[in-house]
Amino acid sequence: MPPQVTGSNPALAARGVSKSFDGRKALSGVDFEVGPGEVVALIGPNGAGKTTLLSILAGIAEPDSGEVTGDGVAWVPQQAALYRRLSVRENLLLFAHLQHDAGQTAENPEQMVTRMLELTGLADRAGDRVGTLSGGNQQRVNIAIGLMADPSVLLLDEPSVGLDPAQRERLWGFVLGLVGEGTAVAFSTHDIQEAERYAERIVVVAEGEGIFSGTADELRQAVEAGAAGGGPAAAGDLETSFLAFLRERGH
Amino acid sequence: MRWLLLKDLQILKRSPLQLTLLILYPIVIALLVGFAMTREQDQTKVALYNAMPAGEPLGFGGEEVDGNEIRDQLCGRVDCIEADSTADARKMVENGEATAAVIVPEDLGDKIRSLASLSPESPEIQIIVNGSDAVENQVTDDRIEAMLGEANLLLAKRLSEGAKQYLDLILKGGEFDLLGQQIEVLGLQKSEQILKKIEPKLPPGTDKEQLQRAVRFAHLATDNLDLAGPLLTAITEPIKADKVEVGDEAPSLDTFAIGVTVAFALMFVTVLLVAGSLALEKEENAFTRLTAGLVGRGQILVAKVGLGTVVGTGVALILLVGLGLFVGIGWGRAPLWLLALIFGAAAFSAGGAALGAAAREVRAATLAAVMVCLPVALLSLVPDDAVGPAIETAINLVSAVFPFRPTLDAITGGLEISGPSLWLPLLHLLLLTATYGALARLALRRF
Numbered sequence A: 001m002p003p004q005v006t007g008s009n010p011a012l013a014a015r016g017v018s019k020s021f022d023g024r025k026a027l028s029g030v031d032f033e034v035g036p037g038e039v040v041a042l043i044g045p046n047g048a049g050k051t052t053l054l055s056i057l058a059g060i061a062e063p064d065s066g067e068v069t070g071d072g073v074a075w076v077p078q079q080a081a082l083y084r085r086l087s088v089r090e091n092l093l094l095f096a097h098l099q100h101d102a103g104q105t106a107e108n109p110e111q112m113v114t115r116m117l118e119l120t121g122l123a124d125r126a127g128d129r130v131g132t133l134s135g136g137n138q139q140r141v142n143i144a145i146g147l148m149a150d151p152s153v154l155l156l157d158e159p160s161v162g163l164d165p166a167q168r169e170r171l172w173g174f175v176l177g178l179v180g181e182g183t184a185v186a187f188s189t190h191d192i193q194e195a196e197r198y199a200e201r202i203v204v205v206a207e208g209e210g211i212f213s214g215t216a217d218e219l220r221q222a223v224e225a226g227a228a229g230g231g232p233a234a235a236g237d238l239e240t241s242f243l244a245f246l247r248e249r250g251h
Numbered sequence B: 001m002r003w004l005l006l007k008d009l010q011i012l013k014r015s016p017l018q019l020t021l022l023i024l025y026p027i028v029i030a031l032l033v034g035f036a037m038t039r040e041q042d043q044t045k046v047a048l049y050n051a052m053p054a055g056e057p058l059g060f061g062g063e064e065v066d067g068n069e070i071r072d073q074l075c076g077r078v079d080c081i082e083a084d085s086t087a088d089a090r091k092m093v094e095n096g097e098a099t100a101a102v103i104v105p106e107d108l109g110d111k112i113r114s115l116a117s118l119s120p121e122s123p124e125i126q127i128i129v130n131g132s133d134a135v136e137n138q139v140t141d142d143r144i145e146a147m148l149g150e151a152n153l154l155l156a157k158r159l160s161e162g163a164k165q166y167l168d169l170i171l172k173g174g175e176f177d178l179l180g181q182q183i184e185v186l187g188l189q190k191s192e193q194i195l196k197k198i199e200p201k202l203p204p205g206t207d208k209e210q211l212q213r214a215v216r217f218a219h220l221a222t223d224n225l226d227l228a229g230p231l232l233t234a235i236t237e238p239i240k241a242d243k244v245e246v247g248d249e250a251p252s253l254d255t256f257a258i259g260v261t262v263a264f265a266l267m268f269v270t271v272l273l274v275a276g277s278l279a280l281e282k283e284e285n286a287f288t289r290l291t292a293g294l295v296g297r298g299q300i301l302v303a304k305v306g307l308g309t310v311v312g313t314g315v316a317l318i319l320l321v322g323l324g325l326f327v328g329i330g331w332g333r334a335p336l337w338l339l340a341l342i343f344g345a346a347a348f349s350a351g352g353a354a355l356g357a358a359a360r361e362v363r364a365a366t367l368a369a370v371m372v373c374l375p376v377a378l379l380s381l382v383p384d385d386a387v388g389p390a391i392e393t394a395i396n397l398v399s400a401v402f403p404f405r406p407t408l409d410a411i412t413g414g415l416e417i418s419g420p421s422l423w424l425p426l427l428h429l430l431l432l433t434a435t436y437g438a439l440a441r442l443a444l445r446r447f
């Protein structure tokens, strides 16, 4: 297995984490680390355990075994966690107040809401009920709440699903801005291009096991090395390499 | 936590249907119940023909029962219309003026008096009912049975008192008035003493043996008859004692009706609201975000119970104010019944939270709430003495485990001085709130 690209003091780390649901293994002995200011992409097929791993890292779910270290973790859930009958502003204000009261941010809640409305570009829809927004716009509010607390590690579960290209660009512009200020980011995605473009390191999970960790180039090399007799080795297309990699390992 | 509660109230405000129901429901219920309670009571009318000579005392052994007293007993529970003759009474029943007629025959007094004599005859009252209405017949039968039961109880009590006096006379001796003549009765105890005194003075022989037998008899009879007195009292006393206890503690019918109405509304509004609102946190996925370092599960629970308590108390208040337009509400006792409303709302909220946490879906939570509330409330209203011991145990269990009965007791106790004590139900509700809160907290671990 390729070497883990981590500093000596990771911002967030999971060691030997296992989790079962009703006797079915969702994760078995997974190691995962994010260094300070590092951006890590988590890829893998549906049901691989990405969401389970991220929610254990966020401290929302308890692992059956293994341990998680790190704090200042913020988390943006895969499914929008918002009150549909409240307006955009009311949702933002509620979570701003809660985060303020929980000591996660010192920023004035009203000010925070103004800043977030600007960030999401939803200022003109601030008074609309979240339930009446399009899926993509709901996702914007969902992400904005996760970004409020200036976390040292930001966990994003499929953040760009449903966003148009411009909005996706805007999201990453903001996230990379946070990274520039030292925030570490781990995100899951099914978009291999997004992983290659924004992540310094890619982690592949399949059937609850971590089967790869390294750069996009290292993933390509692993596929070429594995393809006995130098078969139809994937040239530039990371997505093809990724699929070949999974197939090789019987996933 | 303040924000959680405010958020829920805001969501409630955004749900026009729910909000309208929360305000309109108690108002409509108050109007309906208020009108029903103030409508003229449609009491069963019974024609009464009393052929017994007026003012004739029915005496036995010094105890007297006035004919009027029996009439009052009969007419205490129903509306009596005086009839002039048996035929008159029968006509009243036939043309529907009265649902039944009671004929007190001329010789009732003689027959009652005969109960205390050596050849007792059973006193009879004639009852005429209209056979054309089966349902009304059943109701009338029940009413008349209850009337006769009361009258019989009165007679039985007086009879036993009279009989006891006769017994005392035979035992201890004394004077007895028979047809204006005073008769001296020696009494068994005295006879025994006298006989014992004479015994040593008699010469030995057969006569002395006879005397000893008489002494033994007098002794035995005294001992055994001594028991008869308490026994006679025991036959009538337990029934009477039971009735008095129930009668003293029960609140007035008006207060009870108000209590049932308010407890019902409080239960449905609170349990449905809290169960649905907690399940909504899960359905909207917000629960996970809230518990990701923002607030504890316990805090969410407390906020939900707070929401139910505030809204439930508000709805109950609207209802009480509405009912106050029709019937008297003890506004001076407001601190007491307000306490009852708040404690009841809190207990129902905790129960609703447990349901919502277990159901995890708004639809399932709502359905579960209705399916639990309805039978519990109905069971809690069945009087204990109307069913067999097995069902009575079940009812007592349901009344103890669910907040409806203690809430009803607390509200009636808060509304009326003569109602049940307020503090015990309040303690009961506090206990239920804690228990259901703990259950809900447990269910939230797997939410």
Ligand SMILES: Nc1ncnc2c1ncn2[C@@H]1O[C@H](COP(=O)(O)OP(=O)(O)OP(=O)(O)O)[C@@H](O)[C@H]1O
Binding pocket: A021, A022, A025, A026, A044, A045, A046, A047, A048, A049, A050, A051, A052, A053, A078
């Ligand atoms: N709350 C739960 N109860 C039961 N099983 C669960 C639960 N959450 C996840 N699982 C199971 O755990 C496994 C991993 O699920 P997870 O959601 O982590 O996958 P994922 O990699 O995020 O998939 P996707 O790409 O579709 O989001 C799946 O088999 C899933 O069915």
Ligand SMILES: [Mg+2]
Binding pocket: A050, A051, A052, A078, A157
């Ligand atoms: Mg997922």
